[in-house]
Amino acid sequence: xxFRHRGFVQADGSCFEDSYKSDRPIEMVYxxxxxxxxxxxxxxxVGGIRRLIVPPALAFAERGVPKDEGEGxxxxxxxxxxxxxxLVELRQRLPGESASPAPAAPKVPAGExxxxx
Numbered sequence: 438x439x440f441r442h443r444g445f446v447q448a449d450g451s452c453f454e455d456s457y458k459s460d461r462p463i464e465m466v467y468x469x470x471x472x473x474x475x476x477x478x479x480x481x482x483v484g485g486i487r488r489l490i491v492p493p494a495l496a497f498a499e500r501g502v503p504k505d506e507g508e509g510x511x512x513x514x515x516x517x518x519x520x521x522x523x524l525v526e527l528r529q530r531l532p533g534e535s536a537s538p539a540p541a542a543p544k545v546p547a548g549e550x551x552x553x554x
Contacts, residue, residue, distance in 0.1 A: 439526035
């Protein structure tokens, strides 16, 4: 999947993540995305934008997200966060990944049941 997102602290609206600042969207396999993003992505359509309100237990809990420099937090402990996610593209695989061939289905002659008793 290919997506862009922004993350905000709900209490004060401060933005702590913004993938739109990069020239490229984020590319990753769905199962590798943070669970807080995965929860809201099923059913999205390419070009769609979703707003997710993520409770502290699914966000950063009591650890929060410290600032890169200095004291304090980008995301305070036990903060509810809001993500805006835009699905840019869906792919079966990421570039460079090889596909494993699917196993061939057994052929059943016409008129025979596939279940044996």
